[in-house]
Amino acid sequence: MAGILFLGWILLAALGLTIMLAKGRTSCGLIILILLIPIVGLVVAVVISPDPEREKAKALRKGDAVECPACFSLIDPRASVCPNCRAEITTGLDMRGNKIRQANIPS
Numbered sequence: 001m002a003g004i005l006f007l008g009w010i011l012l013a014a015l016g017l018t019i020m021l022a023k024g025r026t027s028c029g030l031i032i033l034i035l036l037i038p039i040v041g042l043v044v045a046v047v048i049s050p051d052p053e054r055e056k057a058k059a060l061r062k063g064d065a066v067e068c069p070a071c072f073s074l075i076d077p078r079a080s081v082c083p084n085c086r087a088e089i090t091t092g093l094d095m096r097g098n099k100i101r102q103a104n105i106p107s
């Protein structure tokens with residue numbers, strides 16, 4: 001009986017830690033919670049939102065989004081106006097021929 005409880009504890013903790021790592025959340029508090037009370041830690045790991053900086057880096061890497069040159073929020077690569085700061089986005093080429101985005105901030 002104790003072996004089954006221990007195995008369940010290990011499995012729940014492993015699942016909680018896996019979900020936590022997949023979401024990019026690596027706080028000591030959450031790790032301790034998952035290890036000490038795996039069922040509560042698992043629920044917290046499922047409910048907690050993914051790390052916003054990690055999600056931002058992932059979207060930029062995949063090309064699903066670009067940073068607004070004015071406010072640095074994520075926007076659609078085809079957007080001509082930033083939905084966050086209302087800056088007009090224009091694209092052009094720099095001196096080396098690289099594509100760049102510029103913002104004209106409304107006054």
Ligand SMILES: [Zn+2]
Nearest residue numbers: 068071082085
């Ligand atoms: Zn913006």
